[in-house]
Amino acid sequence: MKNYKYLLKINSPADLKTIPLDELPVVCDEVRDFMIDTITKTGGHFGAGLGVVELTVALHYVFDTPTDKIVFDVGHQGYPHKILTGRRDSLHTIRQKGGLSGFLKPSESEYDAFGAGHASTSISAALGIATARDLKGENYKVAAVIGDGSMTGGLAFEAMNNAGVQKKDIIVILNDNNMSIDANVSAFSNYFNEIFASSTVQSIRKNVWDLAGKLDSFGDRLRKLAGRIEEGMKAIITPGALFEAFGFTYFGPFNGHNVIKLVKILRLIKDLKGPIFLHVMTQKGKGYGPAECDIHNLHAIGKIDKETGKSLSEKPNIPLYQDVFGDTMVELCKQNKNIIAITAAMCEGTGLDKLKNVMPERVIDVGIAEGHAVTFAAGLAIQGVIPVVAIYSSFLQRAYDNIIHDVALQNLKVIFAIDRAGLVGADGPTHHGVFDISYLRTIPHQIIAAPKDEQELRDMLFSAIYHYPNAPIAIRYPRGYAQGVPVNPMKHIPLGKSEIIKDGNNLAIIAFGKMVSYALKAAELLEKEGISVSVINARFAKPLDEDTLKDVLGRFDYIVTIEEGQKIGGFGSAVLEFANCISIKPNIFVLGIDDEFIEHGSQEELLEEIGLDEKGIFKQVIDFLEQNHLFAQNDKYYFDKK
Numbered sequence: 001m002k003n004y005k006y007l008l009k010i011n012s013p014a015d016l017k018t019i020p021l022d023e024l025p026v027v028c029d030e031v032r033d034f035m036i037d038t039i040t041k042t043g044g045h046f047g048a049g050l051g052v053v054e055l056t057v058a059l060h061y062v063f064d065t066p067t068d069k070i071v072f073d074v075g076h077q078g079y080p081h082k083i084l085t086g087r088r089d090s091l092h093t094i095r096q097k098g099g100l101s102g103f104l105k106p107s108e109s110e111y112d113a114f115g116a117g118h119a120s121t122s123i124s125a126a127l128g129i130a131t132a133r134d135l136k137g138e139n140y141k142v143a144a145v146i147g148d149g150s151m152t153g154g155l156a157f158e159a160m161n162n163a164g165v166q167k168k169d170i171i172v173i174l175n176d177n178n179m180s181i182d183a184n185v186s187a188f189s190n191y192f193n194e195i196f197a198s199s200t201v202q203s204i205r206k207n208v209w210d211l212a213g214k215l216d217s218f219g220d221r222l223r224k225l226a227g228r229i230e231e232g233m234k235a236i237i238t239p240g241a242l243f244e245a246f247g248f249t250y251f252g253p254f255n256g257h258n259v260i261k262l263v264k265i266l267r268l269i270k271d272l273k274g275p276i277f278l279h280v281m282t283q284k285g286k287g288y289g290p291a292e293c294d295i296h297n298l299h300a301i302g303k304i305d306k307e308t309g310k311s312l313s314e315k316p317n318i319p320l321y322q323d324v325f326g327d328t329m330v331e332l333c334k335q336n337k338n339i340i341a342i343t344a345a346m347c348e349g350t351g352l353d354k355l356k357n358v359m360p361e362r363v364i365d366v367g368i369a370e371g372h373a374v375t376f377a378a379g380l381a382i383q384g385v386i387p388v389v390a391i392y393s394s395f396l397q398r399a400y401d402n403i404i405h406d407v408a409l410q411n412l413k414v415i416f417a418i419d420r421a422g423l424v425g426a427d428g429p430t431h432h433g434v435f436d437i438s439y440l441r442t443i444p445h446q447i448i449a450a451p452k453d454e455q456e457l458r459d460m461l462f463s464a465i466y467h468y469p470n471a472p473i474a475i476r477y478p479r480g481y482a483q484g485v486p487v488n489p490m491k492h493i494p495l496g497k498s499e500i501i502k503d504g505n506n507l508a509i510i511a512f513g514k515m516v517s518y519a520l521k522a523a524e525l526l527e528k529e530g531i532s533v534s535v536i537n538a539r540f541a542k543p544l545d546e547d548t549l550k551d552v553l554g555r556f557d558y559i560v561t562i563e564e565g566q567k568i569g570g571f572g573s574a575v576l577e578f579a580n581c582i583s584i585k586p587n588i589f590v591l592g593i594d595d596e597f598i599e600h601g602s603q604e605e606l607l608e609e610i611g612l613d614e615k616g617i618f619k620q621v622i623d624f625l626e627q628n629h630l631f632a633q634n635d636k637y638y639f640d641k642k
């Protein structure tokens with residue numbers, strides 16, 4: 001461990017408060033250094049945390065946490081907060097199984113005032129906490145810290161709108177680094193950029209800044225006077241006009257990397273009444289050269305070389321699903337002028353950067369606004385354009401009503417490329433894409449498909465565009481590497497048609513999407529035990545392949561379904577409902593995710609934990625068969641004749 005002057009003595013914010021104000025820049029350097037040292041070795045979210053070191057130190061210095069509540073939006077910027085709140089020595093375990101969460105989680109620490117992972121929730125949560133405080137007659141401060149990217153989400157504005165009416169004492173801190181994961185594409189950020197460019201604002205900013213810098217020695221009376229002067233200046237022109245219209249008192253913009261001034265400003269506004277808006281300007285990746293130059297790629301990192309910032313992870317020679325999707329969209333858009341791709345602030349994550357590079361006019365980034373993305377797509381579809389909305393499974397949860405009300409109810413063809421479907425690994429429960437099959441399956445006319453490999457993903461996209469009816473069409477595919485099969489020209493997969501990959505006669509496994517490859521490997525293990533297995537690639541959870549299912553349900557006494565999603569309401573549930581409907585009831589065993597949240601860890605570790613890797617499937621199938629007439633003799637399994 002390095003010879004830090006302060007860091008190793010800070011085990012809680014109380015320790016931080018014992019350090020003299022003018023030494024806080026040293027503390028910030030040490031927090032930043034520690035974070036860079038640790039996260040370049042372990043990987044994790046990087047740029048956002050480096051950008052808020054000073055803000056986090058100032059917040060814990062001024063506020064009395066955990067009594068005062070600081071609600072961080074998304075939580076990916078929470079690493080300095082973790083370092084200062086007793087989790088420094090376990091930071092190296094972050095995002096690993098059994099280690100610290102990569103986001104904020106009240107069950108992990110009393111300093112995490114509210115759970116986060118998805119964007120734009122902090123102001124709503126802070127307002128709720130402040131309202132509860134007042135109802136209970138309690139006395140503490142509540143602050144929300146939200147990035148300019150997350151501020152583009154409608155939920156943030158709904159909360160601002162409500163806060164302005166409720167007039168509760170809350171502080172919203174806008175951490176403005178002009179970046180989302182990709183560059184922040186929004187009228188909101190344009191608004192600030194234009195205002196900041198004006199020379200009037202530049203000079204007002206300097207005046208406000210100088211004033212705030214002098215305040216500390218002056219005492220309360222002068223602070224009030226200064227507040228009034230600042231009010232007057234703001235009335236002339238400041239970027240805060242927008243927030244003032246919401247009923248907030250605006251302060252800023254301030255340099256978010258001057259910790260001493262931040263402390264002074266926070267002390268000034270801390271006891272003010274009503275909704276307060278503090279605007280700080282920061283630089284994402286601050287203090288780490290490679291991240292400052294390449295903010296985008298160092299938003300989240302694997303292990304990297306500390307000197308160069310280059311990745312140290314080995315990459316197999318197989319494409320990621322997101323890249324296959326991106327390349328296929330380029331092909332499809334070149335053939336067909338009528339296709340538009342939509343992303344909600346995840347252009348590169350979804351692979352749509354590939355399309356944007358060659359046909360920028362065909363990709364629309366709507367900001368962190370999944371609900372809007374879907375209704376916007378419905379507007380395109382009603383005019384005959386074919387929208388392909390690429391959203392991660394867990395973020396699409398935000399847009400449920402939009403899918404039902406704006407797409408399905410009007411029979412519109414909107415294609416949903418649902419990336420990160422299934423367990424995503426290190427990001428954990430906020431990001432696992434395990435609910436989509438269940439929540440989509442209830443929607444009339446909804447089509448739900450999942451490819452077994454990259455070629456099928458291509459075929460499904462092609463079929464959705466050219467062959468499937470006007471309806472919401474979901475194609476779900478996992479995070480990570482595809483199967484590495486050769487990529488061929490796209491072909492039509494008939495709607496609702498499954499594929500028998502392997503024939504056998506003791507047991508049928510019907511697998512959905514990514515689970516097909518696991519089912520095949522588990523089948524090999526079962527065959528070694530003398531159990532003959534059929535493996536069916538379901539391809540569709542809706543509509544089901546009723547003809548094949550009827551045949552399979554009739555032929556086999558033992559059927560296993562496998563999906564990487566919640567069991568409740570999922571694909572296996574659909575098979576059970578169908579069997580019930582046609583009054584055929586063999587033993588059907590549904591494998592998937594139980595009615596609980598799965599924590600973080602690598603994808604492989606998590607699949608093993610829940611018994612969905614090949615060995616887990618093998619074991620669960622053997623247990624199921626043993627409970628149902630299978631018996632072992634001389635190292636071989638035999639089936640009882642019924």
Ligand SMILES: Cc1ncc(C[n+]2csc(CCOP(=O)(O)OP(=O)(O)O)c2C)c(N)n1
Nearest residue numbers: 048117118119147148149150179180181345
């Ligand atoms: C609902 C939702 N959509 C998308 C994301 C993915 N996401 C995580 S962080 C982020 C960018 C946030 O930008 P900002 O709030 O400005 O924070 P910064 O990383 O710039 O500090 C996005 C889009 C998410 N977490 N939640």
